[in-house]
Amino acid sequence: MRISRRQFGTLATASAAGLMVPGLAQAQSATGMHSFAAPAPGKNTHPLLAKRDQNAILARIQGLMKRDGVGALVIVKPENVAYSTGYVSRFAYGPGVPAGSQAAAVIPASGNAQLFINLMESDDAPRMTDDVDVTAMPGFVFVDDGTPESRQERSATIDPLAGFKDALAAAQDMASDGKIGIEKGSLLAGLLAYLNSQVPEDRSLNSEDLLYEARLIKTPWEIDILRMAAQHAERMMSRVAQQLEPGMNALVLENMIRAAGWAEDKEYSMSNMAFQIGIGPYWGVSGSNRNYEIKQGDLMRIDGGGTHFGYISDITRTWAVGGSPTSKHEEIYDALYAGFLKGLELLKPGVKMSEMYAEVRAEVEKSPLLPTYARGHVGHSISLSPLLEDHPLFAPGFDVEFEPGMCVSLETSYMAAEGSYAPGPYNIEDSFVITESGYDRFTTVPDSLVWDGSLTTQ
Structure with a gap:
């Protein structure tokens, strides 16, 4: 179910006034009650948590x-x-x-x-x-x-x-x-x-x-929960992309993201959310609201997601509001996406995380716009860390080899401040589990800044 701009404005105003809690936003946006089997005698736990080994x-x-x-x-x-x-x-x-x-x-x-x-x-x-x-x-x-x-x-x-x-x-x-x-x-x-x-x-x-x-190395249950968490985050970001329009005030972003997160929690398993945002010229991650009018073509970045039974989600979507990026923004995104594709080639058992970093960095640096890609890492393990980025990292000095059962996030992030070629917040990030022959992909990042969130709306 979509929330109209009028409905969202009402929800955001009520939330800001302390009249609503996130669970109510979720309940009001749900299409109907989801049915679950009755718990076993003496237990009152979530049916998904009950499957934990x-x-x-x-x-x-x-x-x-x-x-x-x-x-x-x-x-x-x-x-x-x-x-x-x-x-x-x-x-x-x-x-x-x-x-x-x-x-x-x-x-x-x-x-x-x-x-x-x-x-x-x-x-x-x-x-x-x-x-x-x-x-x-x-x-x-x-x-x-x-x-x-x-x-x-x-x-x-x-x-x-x-x-x-x-x-x-x-x-x-x-x-x-x-x-x-x-x-x-x-x-x-x-x-x-x-x-x-x-x-x-x-x-x-x-x-x-x-x-x-x-x-x-994750158990099958852990892999299922991390997949669910990542796909929930992707649906949340898709919902925001469909709702965000030029002319809105960036003050609404925090509430918009949280309302979308609770609305997309179809399993009733999310306990909280942790995310970073960037919009237009603002690439910082403090999470503070910004009194800024969003413009056509502004880059929007959401990085992070919800927590489910302690397990986190950490993916990122970056897109141009209104689908009108500048050619400079597209050039930077393309360079970062090329590095991301190189990472996909190396996401398989036996490859060292330090090798992944070197190869991805070298690919990004083929672009004359980013001859030095001074990024500390290009990915990390994921599990229960409240800081989202778990060790080991895809970084120099981490000679850990990928093994089946590892759950990881691959990312090519770039914060372009004033004075750079194309200022704005950028990150391309998806989550995966390593398999015997390569990887199983939890989510699919867009290959372009022109994205309206229609990839995942179910």
């Missing part, structure tokens, strides 16, 4: 632990807690929340994962996970289960180390003679000091690389 993901982590002599892992980064247990903690992702203070997971060398969660989330986590043991961290919220223990007086001040202490104690019990792995680079000083006071230095190791490696 916890055992397959745990086996991958534990296989790497065995290889590296790790007896137990303490996981504190929110995205890795989500990866290892399937539970996305709303508290752990909050701004300014130290990693490990609101959610942590402990992975033994064998057996179930153990999740330590904020008391406020202890109703959600057991029902939304499978084969995960859940322990509630102390909290000031009053959860009455009829027992005297639940009705004890609570302080408004709680120990921010409490959950981490319990997780570390559990890991010490599980580790036996093995080492304890932990993402040391993610710990603030207080948590790191406590770790060092409890675990001898020769018994602990930094597990960040192990978890990056674990996340690199």
Whole structure:
């Protein structure tokens, strides 16, 4: 269902006034209720999340632990807690929340994962996970289960180390003679000091690389979710391209993109959106609204997408508003697209990511307009990183070879400021999964700046 400019103006005005929430925009734009099967007894989880294979993901982590002599892992980064247990903690992702203070997971060398969660989330986590043991961290919220223990007086001040202490104690019990792995680079000083006071230095190791490696090869369920997320982002961008017209004020862009995102969430699986925009002469990524009248031929860029069960989407669409790009804009886009096509040729098992970077850069630099394409990378892995770009990168020094089961985004990005040949925001980006013979494409970027969003409207 399309939203007319009049309807969108009404929705945007109401949203700006605080009268609407994104879910309402989604409900009002839907063509009808989607039916889902009733949940299994004792469960109240999304039917897609119910298909997640916890055992397959745990086996991958534990296989790497065995290889590296790790007896137990303490996981504190929110995205890795989500990866290892399937539970996305709303508290752990909050701004300014130290990693490990609101959610942590402990992975033994064998057996179930153990999740330590904020008391406020202890109703959600057991029902939304499978084969995960859940322990509630102390909290000031009053959860009455009829027992005297639940009705004890609570302080408004709680120990921010409490959950981490319990997780570390559990890991010490599980580790036996093995080492304890932990993402040391993610710990603030207080948590790191406590770790060092409890675990001898020769018994602990930094597990960040192990978890990056674990996340690199996806299970079939993860591939399906990342494909769904990318295609949702593509539909969202298509909807915006169909609605955006010269003469609009760029102030509407943020609301327009968010309304389109919720409207296209046909699976009811998106939890939030993260995107960068550029319009006309503005190529910055702050996300702030701009009081600027959009002109015929202005370049529009949307980069990013929604988050589904913790898994992100990261594609980009760049087009000329009104379908009238200048010849200079077309020349730049063509040079970047040539580099993107070169990347497609190399997107297959056995090719090193550093080689991909060199070949794509060399192809772009064949254009006299871009003799130096000083871009730090031309792609990256994708999974659960809230920063969208997961390691490893398609960049110098990353000699990781593509393998079947990797999910990646290939991109040729270029921010042209005033003083360049054709100022404006550019990026060409799609997502893929590597297969035995090459790649499976999740989305298809336009080969031209003349695009009206009609590629994906279903």
